[in-house]
Amino acid sequence: MKYLAAxxxxxxxxFAFQDLGSDYGGMDWLTYDYVAWLLMIAPTLMLVLFFRNRELIRNPRIGANFSQTIxxxxxxxxxxxxxxxxxxSWLAVIPMLCCLTILVADRQLKKQARA
Incomplete structure (x- = not known):
């Protein structure tokens, strides 16, 4: 859960610091590129986290909050x-596929656990 929170x-x-820093702090070096790349890297890391913790989704007593949160x-x-x-950037398609994979695989893992 700590890695998912991170x-x-x-x-x-x-994103919040970029907006505040560029408007009020005069930080011109802090651009939207920093935020955009983090928004694209985070789903990829979440996909790795999802596959490493598949057992939390299969067993709802252990990881009920993990499934809902992810x-x-x-x-x-x-x-x-x-x-x-x-x-x-069109590269944002890759993290979109990661997010779709998480959403579909979560449902499939729950169906397999019930059977």
């Missing part, structure tokens, strides 16, 4: 990377 909060905090975060990053693919 993958979630770090890009959001960078689905919410994957949906959030799917939305932001869709905007990034349209406005920033």
């Amino acid at each position: 993958c979630t909060l770090v890009p959001v905090l960078f 689905k919410i975060v994957a949906a959030m990053y799917l939305f932001w990377n869709l905007i990034g693919a349209l406005g920033y």
Whole structure:
């Protein structure tokens, strides 16, 4: 859960500091590129985390919050990377596929666990 929290909060905090730093602090070096790349790297790291912790999804008594949290975060990053693919770079398609993989694989793992 700590790694998932780091993958979630770090890009959001960078986005907040970029906005505040460039508007009020005069930090011209802190651009949207830093935030965009973090928004594209985080879903890839989340996919690795998801596959390393598949057992938490198969056994809901151990990892009930992990499954819900990673689905919410994957949906959030799917939305932001869709905007990034349209406005920033076509490379945002890769993290979008990572987010879709997390959402679909979570459902498949739960179906396999029930059977």
